Amino acid sequence: xxxxSESARDFVRAQPDAAGRxxxxxxxxxxxxxxxxxxxxxxxxxDAFDLDRYALATxxxxxxxxxxxxxxxxxxxxxxxxxxxxxxxxGRPVPGVxxxxxxxxxxxxxxxxxxxxFSLLNAAVTPGVTTITVRAGVEVPEPLVIACGxxxxxxxxxxxxxxxxxxxxxxxxAYEGGHESLVDVVGEYDIGAGSALTLVAYQRLDHSxxxxxxxxxxxxxxxxxxxAVVGLGARYDRSRNDAVMLGSGAENVLRTTFFGSGDxxxxxxxxxxxxxxxxxxxxxxxxxxxxxxxxxxxxxIEIEHGARRTDARQTNHNLLLSPQAHADSVPNLEIRENDVxxxxxxxxxxxxxxxxxxLESRGVERREAQRLMIRGFFLEMLDALPxxxxxxLTADVDAALGALEVAR
Amino acid sequence: MxxxxxxxxxxxxxxxxxxxxxxxxxxxxxxxxxxxxxxSGKSTLAHALAGHPGYHITGGTAExxxxxxxxxxxxxxxxxxxxxxxxxxxxxxGVRLADVLRAAGVESEGLDARxxxxxxxxxxRPDLLSRFMNVDLSGGERxxxxxxxxxxxxxxxxxxxxxxxxxxxxxxxxVARRLAASTQEWGCGVxxxxxxxxxxxDLTPTVIHVVRAGQVVTTxxxxxxxxxxxxxxxxxxxxxxxx
Numbered sequence: 294x295x296x297x298s299e300s301a302r303d304f305v306r307a308q309p310d311a312a313g314r315x316x317x318x319x320x321x322x323x324x325x326x327x328x329x330x331x332x333x334x335x336x337x338x339x340d341a342f343d344l345d346r347y348a349l350a351t352x353x354x355x356x357x358x359x360x361x362x363x364x365x366x367x368x369x370x371x372x373x374x375x376x377x378x379x380x381x382x383x384g385r386p387v388p389g390v391x392x393x394x395x396x397x398x399x400x401x402x403x404x405x406x407x408x409x410x411f412s413l414l415n416a417a418v419t420p421g422v423t424t425i426t427v428r429a430g431v432e433v434p435e436p437l438v439i440a441c442g443x444x445x446x447x448x449x450x451x452x453x454x455x456x457x458x459x460x461x462x463x464x465x466x467a468y469e470g471g472h473e474s475l476v477d478v479v480g481e482y483d484i485g486a487g488s489a490l491t492l493v494a495y496q497r498l499d500h501s502x503x504x505x506x507x508x509x510x511x512x513x514x515x516x517x518x519x520x521a522v523v524g525l526g527a528r529y530d531r532s533r534n535d536a537v538m539l540g541s542g543a544e545n546v547l548r549t550t551f552f553g554s555g556d557x558x559x560x561x562x563x564x565x566x567x568x569x570x571x572x573x574x575x576x577x578x579x580x581x582x583x584x585x586x587x588x589x590x591x592x593x594i595e596i597e598h599g600a601r602r603t604d605a606r607q608t609n610h611n612l613l614l615s616p617q618a619h620a621d622s623v624p625n626l627e628i629r630e631n632d633v634x635x636x637x638x639x640x641x642x643x644x645x646x647x648x649x650x651x652l653e654s655r656g657v658e659r660r661e662a663q664r665l666m667i668r669g670f671f672l673e674m675l676d677a678l679p680x681x682x683x684x685x686l687t688a689d690v691d692a693a694l695g696a697l698e699v700a701r
Numbered sequence: 702m703x704x705x706x707x708x709x710x711x712x713x714x715x716x717x718x719x720x721x722x723x724x725x726x727x728x729x730x731x732x733x734x735x736x737x738x739x740x741s742g743k744s745t746l747a748h749a750l751a752g753h754p755g756y757h758i759t760g761g762t763a764e765x766x767x768x769x770x771x772x773x774x775x776x777x778x779x780x781x782x783x784x785x786x787x788x789x790x791x792x793x794x795g796v797r798l799a800d801v802l803r804a805a806g807v808e809s810e811g812l813d814a815r816x817x818x819x820x821x822x823x824x825x826r827p828d829l830l831s832r833f834m835n836v837d838l839s840g841g842e843r844x845x846x847x848x849x850x851x852x853x854x855x856x857x858x859x860x861x862x863x864x865x866x867x868x869x870x871x872x873x874x875x876v877a878r879r880l881a882a883s884t885q886e887w888g889c890g891v892x893x894x895x896x897x898x899x900x901x902x903d904l905t906p907t908v909i910h911v912v913r914a915g916q917v918v919t920t921x922x923x924x925x926x927x928x929x930x931x932x933x934x935x936x937x938x939x940x941x942x943x944x
Contacts, residue, residue, distance in 0.1 A: 658776050
């Protein structure tokens with residue numbers, strides 16, 4: 294097999310926007326892959342990671358349609374199907390919504406990623422940026438779905454969602470497949486003044502996959518982002534989610550939920566960055582690890598000088614379902630303004646005994662009660678979605694949790 | 702015809718023994734009422750019978766038709782026939798009533814319609830029961846949700862711990878009538894713990910037990926409620942010794 298670095302260079306040279314991509318690729322070469330000795334990567338099984346084991350996806354695989362993608366399509370305004378990051382189907386037209394396919398970011402657009410190897414790699418070799426723009430004042434009640442299938446390759450999907458002022462939309466990204474794959478995703482979300490985005494990232498890749506995702510949301514004045522990140526799949530699932538409150542009155546609610554079994558690692562990183570005054574952010578992370586799985590939650594609340602009357606909160610609950618499972622919780626605060634409210638709470642432990650007893654005392658077997666409660670983490674998150682979507686994702690969560698065994 | 706027999710039951714909360722040798726026998730279709738001052742062990746009895754992890758049985762027996770409940774898991778106690786409606790129902794975020802009932806083995810066919818019908822019988826807005834269990838429900842709504850669970854599980858015996866507190870007059874009447882009807886519909890044996898005889902306007906007791914300091918000190922007919930209403934618990938005295 295051709296080493297990854299060589300196939301990446303060949304791919305980049307063949308692209309029309311090769312010059313910008315080469316900058317990113319060279320920068321990636323200079324930064325290098327992270328090692329487990331770096332604090333932010335200490336929980337990643339990088340010793341077992343070899344980029345050259347993967348072939349770079351240079352064309353879409355054609356047989357990546359799944360039953361989940363089809364089910365989502367049946368309740369969606371439109372469904373964009375990506376295969377290894379390439380657009381297979383750009384969906385049907387939706388009034389007031391533009392779907393386009395843009396070149397990879399270059400120049401100053403790369404600046405936020407200059408020390409982030411996987412994001413640099415994405416910028417270099419992504420097939421292109423799937424861009425959804427919801428025009429000013431347009432409301433789309435049904436979800437706009439991006440169904441991302443992955444095959445046994447290294448793929449680099451990239452998504453950009455723009456809500457113009459006063460727009461409202463629901464965007465669902467679903468990641469599936471990817472046996473023995475690397476799926477390296479970058480998402481950017483520009484949420485205009487007074488607009489509201491409900492965003493769901495639903496990840497249930499094969500348990501052999503490496504999933505590395507980074508999202509950045511930029512919120513303008515009075516913009517709202519209700520963001521749900523669901524992690525069910527992948528051997529190593531890393532999801533970094535940043536929200537930048539740029540305009541006063543902006544509000545971000547981020548919920549992350551995960552379930553880990555076997556030797557899975559769910560590694561969630563968040564940054565709630567308050568630049569403007571009177572902005573709010575709430576983070577709720579709730580997940581469970583069984584077997585020898587582990588979870589990491591590292592959350593930063595950062596408040597700039599002048600971001601007065603900011604209200605920022607973090608809550609993190611981790612469930613340990615076996616003696617070998619492990620969870621780490623690391624909240625951080627960086628506050629450069631006095632007139633703010635900040636709170637964080639975290640817990641690591643087993644399921645609540647009194648809640649379990651209550652369900653048992655209604656006639657539910659203990660194991661089934663445990664399963665209902667863990668499933669409940671996901672249902673709580675899905676509750677804000679349109680009912681038809683919540684229902685089908687609930688069925689999918691049930692399938693994923695079907696084999697759930699809780700050690701005593 | 703089933704019989705629930707409690708003999709010499711003793712229950713401790715932490716180091717403190719709160720129920721101290723309690724006896725009670727009831728049969729299918731009967732309505733028993735337990736009345737007693739605060740701290741006399743009524744709720745402790747209820748929680749212990751339902752297997753709450755914070756309550757420890759230190760002596761005595763509780764059986765349905767000769768089968769010991771105390772050796773069973775909380776799940777099997779209700780499946781064997783003893784249901785507890787809590788005074789303070791517990792919030793379980795992310796979990797819905799219909800899923801719990803299905804997991805408990807309640808017939809799935811037409812379940813949503815039966816939940817709605819039972820909710821209406823106790824004056825509860827049915828859509829409240831599609832929320833996560835007890836989340837964002839008022840105290841009175843939670844009490845009625847417990848009664849809906851009861852009606853769908855159809856246990857042989859049911860214990861209602863202060864089901865009347867937090868209910869307005871109309872809801873109180875509806876709940877009392879629902880409990881009374883269950884004694885006819887499936888011969889349920891109903892055991893209610895209450896401070897107020899108001900509940901008994903629409904739910905005629907077979908027997909009233911007065912409990913003090915963890916024991917039954919007096920057992921009598923429905924007329925006891927009026928006696929208690931006038932004179933309180935003091936005239937009934939406290940137990941002279943541990944049973």
